[in-house]
Each structure stands twice: as C-alpha cells, then as structure tokens.
Amino acid sequence: MLKIKDLSVEIEGNKILKGLNLEMNKGEVHAIMGPNGAGKSTLSAVIAGREEYEVTGGTIEFEEKDIMDMAPEERAHLGIFLSFQYPVEIPGVSVTNFIKTAINESRKATDLDPMPAKDLLKKMRDKQELLEMDKTFMSRSINEGFSGGEKKRNEIFQMAMLDPKLAILDETDSGLDIDALRIVANGVNKLKNDNNAVMIITHYQRLLDHIVPDFVHVLFDGKIVKTGDKNLALRLEDQGYDWIKQEQKV
C-alpha cells in the first residue's frame, strides 16, 4: 500500500530525513518510535503533502501511484489521512459543516454524488457514539476551545467519517488522559480492518498497549534503524533510546 524508498527531506537547509525506507501493507499497524528530533513528524507531514518540506531524494508510492507531486487534498482523496499532533482551531466553521464538505469533496474527486444528508447524519451519529462524543460537538467550531482530549477525539472522529485507507496518527496519545486514550484507541481498533492500514507515531508505549502494532520501527537521525514486533516498543519503554544510539555509533 505505502512504499517509501530512500526518502530525503530538508527544511530550510536542515537535513531531517536521510534516506528513509518503509513499506506498509493492507491490514497492518505500524508504529514509528524515536527520540525527539528524529524526524517522526516530518515523515507524517511529507506523506500528507506539506509543502514547506523540500524532498531532495527518494520516492513515495501509495497503491502503486507516485504521490510526490500531488497536493495534500489529492492525497486525501486517495485515502491518506493525517491525524494532527496539534489539531488546528478554525473559528466559525462548525464540525458538521467541515466534515460534510470534506466528505463531499472526496466524493466529488471520485465522481460520486454528495452523500445524502440522511446518511451523513446517521454516520455522524454512529461515529459520535463510537468516540463517546457529546452531541454539542457537532455545532461547535472546529477545535475551538476544545480540550486536548476533545481535539484528539475529533481527529479520530474525522478519520472515522472519512474511512481512509491509510491513517497516520501523529502523537495522538500526547495530552490524553487514561479515559480519552482508551476511547481513542477503541475507536481506532473498531475502524481497523483488513483493507486499511494505520501508522502510529509515538514516543511512548502506552497507546500501543491498546492498539497492538504488527511492526515497530525506530526512527533515528532521519532513518529507520531498527524494525521489530511489539516487543521492541516494550524494550524502548524500558530502556529508552540510549542503546539504539550506542548501536548506531558502532
């Protein structure tokens, strides 16, 4: 589904990713872990199509298509979703309006008619329930005045509404209390199936207790330096990243 080959990325002359390779298949959950500044958020932003980053080398393919020259919205229409570490507040735009526009723009891009209002409403109600969200959410401006937990739940709610093929969760666990973490993780698990894939970017093990990864990758100094199963995450939680750094020096 996702094939990243030898990806090198700079921002304002600083090399952040330095030849990163990653492959993900349908039905898989991958966790990307690594110390601060390793390039985790850069990776997610570049896959989603953020323009500020300069790709100096390598390729990203999604379902056999080169997506490097695509605008963020085109990537979204292909089924790539990025849950933000810091979701943006958009005063004056209600969650309902926003999600409706997002869904219908995606449908338009794939030559589908707008989703009938009835179906949309029903889907919204279902997903709201899944994420244990208050009804008043829908009429509030996106993320405006939302607590940290509400913002993250709103991200997963949007993911649920948009049914992406690839969901990238960038530090979705940061700023969540135990209950919110459980709700968010439960939401992701329910959405997970054999036809989609999830990339979880995180510092900590705790989200991975709830969403069990098939692969754990360690991103260090712009490259994936180690790949393992869920036990790798446990070892990182236990021992930190020093041993990775030691290994890299050798």
Place this chain on the structure above:
Amino acid sequence: MNLQEKLSQSFKDLGSRLNGSESKSLRELRSRSFDYFKGQGFPTNQDEEWKYTSLNKIVKRDFDFSSQVSSEILAEDIEPFLCEGLDSYKLIFINGVFNKSLSILGSNEKFFVGSLKQGMKEMPDIINTHYGKLADTKQSLVALNTAMANEGAFVYVNKGVKLDKLVQILFVNTNHEESRMMQTRNLFVLEDFAEVQIFERHQALNQGHVFSNSVTESSVGNQAHFKHFKLQNDFDSSSMVDSTFVKQGANSSALVDTFAFSGELVRNNLHFEFTGMHAEAHMDAITLLKGKSLVDHHTFVDHAVPHCQSNQLYKGVYDEKSKGVFNGKVMVRKDAQKTNAFQQNNNLLLSDFSSIDTKPQLEIFADDVACSHGCTIGQLDEEALFYMQTRGIPLKEAKAFLMFAFAGDTLKNITIPELKTQLINLVARELKVDLELNEV
C-alpha cells in the same frame, strides 16, 4: 463650467423647480448649507478626516447635471437586488428618483413608509421636528447634500409600534456613459418603544461613473429598537460617500451593519450619539474588496451620557490592489461614567498590493469606564489551510472557507432569516465559496 459652478447652477435650478413649495425653514436650511459648502468645497487630503482617501479624481470628472432621461426599469430588473421570499415594504429609487409603481408603501396612524417628498407633504410636523437635526452640516459633503437633496426614504414609526415588515430601500443607477452625482437623503424616525428593520442597497446596473453623496438621519426613541443593514455592492466604477447619523434615547438599541463589496471609492461616515442612559449601539461591517476598490470606514461614537454601550466590529478582506481604511473614534465625555465601548477591526490582506490603514482613537474623559480597541492584520492561516487540505478540501475551497469563517461573525446580528440567507449568499458569492454552508 467647473464643478462648483455647475453645482451652483444646479442649486439655482432646484430652487426654481421647487418654487417655494417647501417650508421656509427648509429653504433657509438649504441656502445656509449651500453657502457653507461653497465656502468649504470638497474635502481634500489636507483635512485630517480625509487623509487616506482622496476625492480628487472623482470631483475632477465632468458631471452631467442635466435632467435624467427616465429609465424603463421593470420589476424583474430589480428583483435580484431585493431580499427574496419576504413580505416587505419597498422603496425603489431609479437614478435618484422615487419610483412609486415599483415600490410597496404603507401608512396609517401607526407608521409611514414612503418617500421623503411624500413625507414632507403628509407629515410636515414630523419632518420639521427631525429633518436636518442630526446631520452635521459643518461637514461639507453633508452640507452639499442638505442643500441639494430632495429625494430619499422616509420611515416613521409611532410610539410603541413594531413595524410588521422589513423596509427594503433600493437605489438603482442605470447610467452608463455620463458621470452623475446623486444626493439622496433618508430620514428614519422611531418614537419611544418603536421597532423597525431596514435594508438599504445601492446598486448600479451599468458601468457609469456615479457619485452618490448620501445622508441618513436616524432618530431612535427611548426603548426603541432599530436595525439598519446597508449593502454597497456597486460596480467598481461607482463611488459613494454615506454619512449616517444615529441618535439614541434611553434603553434603546441600534445596529448599523455595513456590507461593502465594491466601489471605486466608498466612504462611510457613521456617527452615533446617545441622549439617554442604558442605550446600546452596534456597528458591524464586512468589507470584501478586490481590483482597485477603496472603502473607508470612519466611525464616531459620542458617549455623552452614562451607562451606554457601543460595540464596533469591522472586518475586511482585501485582495489584488484594493485598499481599506478604518478610523474609529470613540469619545467618552466627562459625565459618561460606566460607559462600555468596544472596537475591533480585523483584516486579511490576500495580496502583496492590498493595504489597510487602521486608526483607533479613544478619547476618554471619564474615569469609570471600560473601553477597548483591537486591530489585527494578517494573512490566511497556512496551518489551517493544510489541515483542511489533509481532510480532502481543495486549497481554493479551504481559503474560501476560512475567509467565510472570518467574515461570519459580522452576520450574527441579522435576525430575519430571509435577509440573513440573502446576505450570507452574497458574502459567499463575493468570496467564491462554492459550498453548501447551511447546517445539515
């Protein structure tokens, strides 16, 4: 002939046309005002109040003061400019002349909705009491209007009456080639406990150089409630100076909500004063410009009595080479304790060539007051645009969405659903928002 000479001639012609049919006091007011205007001339950049906005180019035009060829305008020609699906009173003016057959008038002992000329005939006492009493004839353009104007809207609402329908006032201009100057004059009188809402629109049908010099006086009685929506949606060849004076009695509320979408030059002078305590004034505006349009909002709120509140919310989106000016002056006089005066001016500049000059002025002589002003100038939030794009909303729509959201809170005081829909659609159209914005 230069413009001054033409105006003198035109003033004489008006005098002979009216042929003494107006009251003595009005005749005197006209001639006093004209003398004052002659002495002052048009405002120039030397005048502090006109520092950023020059009428120079406009007043150099070769204005045609010959009487207008009456224009055949049908109901369907003006329909698009009126608020649809709403039972309302309509006052239609074509090239500054009242068109009775296109209008829907109303009058009984409770109210009067008609033209100023009619009002002068039918309610001379009310006119004498209120006409020319609020407008500041020490402003040369107001003086010029006071001297020359003899058409406009007149709305009177008697004590305790809530007018049952919206009053729609439409000034249509059909000129295409010659340059025309219009002097329109409105008078709105709300007695105590009265209520009325007015939607005033200026609309050119052709690319002619029209310069409208409009004056409105609104007298809002004690505990009366008044809403005045103004839409300035002309071609960018039209220019307008609108001077509006609002006086509010105790416990009254008044809103002036201005929508400025185009114009070679638009200047709005908005003046509020309070004569009784606990009055509340709201001034909202949304300015959406492109091309070389210039819109200049000058507000002056005079807090002379205690316990009054004024709120100003001015928002602007400027694209291409357009230019905005906001100059908001709030005066809190010595006795006006417990005044609440708020002023907010937020702007988006969408191009490197657009600009906004913004100048808040607070002059406070009382010590127990809450006054604030804020001003922001910015671009669209890149982070928010990217966020929307990652959800599949194309950049163009994302931008429109953000602009619409930015403009949105100036629409909050519109309570008539049909009018709100109309204005929302117009804002959406100006911003090229191709979105279904109503809630599901």
